[in-house]
Amino acid sequence: MLKQNSIDVAKENEKTVVSIDTLKRTTQSLIETLNEVKRIHEEGNQSRRALDGDLKNLEAELKKNVTRVN
DSSP: OHHHHHHHHHHHHHSOSSOHHHHHHHHHHHHHHHHHHHHHHHHHHHHHHHHHHHHHHHHHHHHHHHHHHO
């Protein structure tokens, strides 16, 4: 019984704690998450650039009209 227990313990100690399939799925999920976050960040940057252009146009139009009123 001691022999078998020792063998069983040695076998369990040699097993990986996390299977390679779990690591592959986790890694793929992390990569997909990072790609999605990057895409969202890029879309936000594009939106802010477009908004900045619109705001500059509105500011210029406002300045032009204010100077005409005076």
